[in-house]
Amino acid sequence: MSAVSVCIPVYGRQELTLRCLEALCRHSPARALEVVVVDNGSLDGTPQRVPQRGAELFGERFLYVRRERNDGFAIACNEAARHATTPMLFFLNNDAEVCEGWLEPLLKVFREERRIGAAGPVLTYPETGRVQHCGIAFDPFLHPVHLYEHFPPDHPVVRHRRRVQALTAAALMVPGQVFADVGGFDEGYVNGYEDMDLCLRLRGAGWRLVCVPESRAEHATSCTPGRFANEDANVRRFRERCGEALVPDAHRIYEADGFLPRFNDWLSLYVAMPGETRVALDAGVWTERKAVEQTLKRHPLWENGYLFWHDIAEREGCADTAFLARFLRAALFPGRESFIDFAQAAGNTGDVITQRIAMARLKQAEARQRDGEGLRARADAIADAAERSGDDVALRMCVQWFRGEGRGGAR
Structure with missing residues (x-):
């Protein structure tokens, strides 16, 4: 039986999805994964090429689910999670590519640390090789901050495993039962802030979130068409739902790190x-x-x-x-x-x-x-x-x- 269900929402950009799947196959142990791709009504060659290539790479452990319209990230991810058959979920954007050795460090943190509700790898920009994400904190105005963005990934402050307030769902591992218990992704958001809302609910339920520097992935970032079309509404919803739970901590993290x-x-x-x-x-x-x-x-x-x-x-x-x-x-x-x-x-x-x-x-x-x-x-x-x-x-x-x-x- 596979250990992890990789849940990939897609809308167009078939070339990205194919590279994402090939990286998963190339850098993961044999039969460690099942892969669920939920297609939000892509209009390119995704319906033809992705199921074929997924089956070639993963065989019966690959599932392609076709939706007739683009209902957004949250709905697609929640549907993928419902199809999953393993204890662990790994949400992955189709514009992300995991690196060699990515899987075991994430699984290990759940085995060795108590009350871990979500874990994510360090993400880097493919163009520069510098850090894109190693955890999310909040500045004194309660704006989200990607800690140490644009730092070299091997810098000591990036290699330090740290608990954080939020993690990006571009590459996020969550136990399936924990995900279900907190209600999954809130479907009132449209392509933005779903991940931070989930993380704040996980923390509210007593779970810890950790970025695992031994696990890496590259993320091209925000390649989905219309990614920021609902940004203002998403921000308002997030502030209304989660504002009181936010703690300004980015500046204190930076000072504590020297x-x-x-x-x-x-x-x-x-x-x-x-x-x-x-x-x-x-x-x-x-x-x-x-x-x-x-x-x-x-x-x-x-x-x-x-x-x-x-x-x-x-x-x-x-x-x-x-x-x-x-x-x-x-x-x-x-x-x-x-x-x-x-x-x-x-x-x-x-x-x-x-x-x-x-x-x-x-x-x-x-x-x-x-x-x-x-x-x-x-x-x-x-x-x-x-x-x-x-x-x-x-x-x-x-x-x-x-x-x-x-x-x-x-x-």
Whole structure:
């Protein structure tokens, strides 16, 4: 008997689904899985190619379920779970590909730790190899934060197994009975926040959630057509249903791990490295690209390192590397200067779409920054809440923001 039922909701993008299935077969022990694909009414070649290839890879342990319309992620996942015949469910997006050795570390955590209600692998971006997801926390404004996004996956803070408030359902293992007991995915959401709602209900029922760094998968992220069409309604529903259960903890996690949580000019959370380390690195003479790259793997919050990396790569004619340096700096240190540099880098490579996205984010950030009164009111509200709750880290961040310390990204 198989140990795990892999539940894959799909809508179009047959090429992604085929790669997802092939990675599952290639990187999983023989006969360890049954696979249930629920098709939300795909209009491409999915109904023809996916059942055929699934049967070739998994034989009688593969099931294809066809729905006549796209009713969204939650409904498809719940249907897949109803068809599952194993004790464990593994929800997997069709734009994700598991890596070698992914399965056993997830199963092991359920065997060895008490009250684990869900576990997930570290997810990485296929384009950069950097971290996309190693658990979800919440910032002082209760916005969800993917911890250590864009860090190297082998960094010590990523390799640390940690309990978290939420995990993404792009790759999520849950015992079938536990999933049923809490009611499965809430079907009032449409392609967003279903996973965080599930995680908050699991925690409310006394279960723990853990990200398992020994398990890895690559995730292309948000490839389903119309993925964000209902974002505002999903956010409202999540806040109404789960708002009181959320705990602002991302900034406290970062400080406990030895970093400096900060607000930028428009009150977005970012993370800086300790000043003495930054000063020591900045004082170095950096002329070798490999030396800078290796240092950035150890110190991914060294902002000037990305500037050195970019300049060296540009001199050497490595356009892709120069672009990556600009991208990572903008992602890790959101500020007007880093956004402008990233947009310019996208334009230099001829990537007009990315350039437009970067400029749109810049304009949005500048609009927020112009609302000085609104920003001050938001910072005041967070400072008051932090003082009432004894959150010294958030209070210190607010004081630093009012003083203009470390704003505009990292300085």
